[in-house]
Amino acid sequence: MPQGKPLVVPDDGLTTRQRRNRPLLAVHTGEMKGKSTAAFGMALRAWNQGWSIGVFQFVKSAKWKVGEENAFRALGALHESSGQGGPVEWHKMGEGWSWSRKPGSDEDHAANAREGWAEIKRRLAEERHDFYVLDEFTYPLHWGWIDTAEVVAALRDRPGRQHVVITGRNAPDELIEAADLVTHMTKVKHPMDAGQKGQRGIEW
Numbered sequence: 001m002p003q004g005k006p007l008v009v010p011d012d013g014l015t016t017r018q019r020r021n022r023p024l025l026a027v028h029t030g031e032m033k034g035k036s037t038a039a040f041g042m043a044l045r046a047w048n049q050g051w052s053i054g055v056f057q058f059v060k061s062a063k064w065k066v067g068e069e070n071a072f073r074a075l076g077a078l079h080e081s082s083g084q085g086g087p088v089e090w091h092k093m094g095e096g097w098s099w100s101r102k103p104g105s106d107e108d109h110a111a112n113a114r115e116g117w118a119e120i121k122r123r124l125a126e127e128r129h130d131f132y133v134l135d136e137f138t139y140p141l142h143w144g145w146i147d148t149a150e151v152v153a154a155l156r157d158r159p160g161r162q163h164v165v166i167t168g169r170n171a172p173d174e175l176i177e178a179a180d181l182v183t184h185m186t187k188v189k190h191p192m193d194a195g196q197k198g199q200r201g202i203e204w
Helices: 016-020 035-048 067-082 106-126 138-142 148-156 173-178
Strands: 025-030 053-057 088-092 131-135 163-167 181-185
Touching: 025 035, 025 173, 035 053, 035 067, 035 131, 035 163, 035 181, 053 067, 053 106, 067 088, 106 131, 106 138, 106 148, 148 173
Parallel strands: 025 163, 025 181, 053 088, 053 131, 131 163
Antiparallel strands: none
């Protein structure tokens, strides 16, 4: 897209303004780091527009305090006190089924994931938020805990102008096909290749 202009304009009956303002579904997938980081960068832009932000984390432990959470909670408080930006909600969908598996069967974890998705579906139907981050949501889809076809249908039929970005490895083909914007993070180099562990300010 040279100079930000599309190479082809579809004959879809929409005006330039309508096409420019349609709700988007974005997917950030691939094996490399940066998927969530990019999604939260988009959420920052959305907050600056005064949009309501809803963040739903599906894999990171409920006890894991990530830097983005602290920052967005502060932005939410700033909105409440000054009216600047937009409101922010941050939810951890299902404590106990993170990277380090806690007690509970796979069915317990799957039930938590389905409950989280049911809440997001309710919010989409109510047009609760303008911008949704479904962080690490590809995992319960990949594991078969949540039906991908149901997710795609709900996102396709969502009302209003609600933008959604989904992150995580192994995004199902059906989700990628339905998305408007897909980014695949490919590793070229990583500090862990040289034996370095994660560090403050970079990984959290």
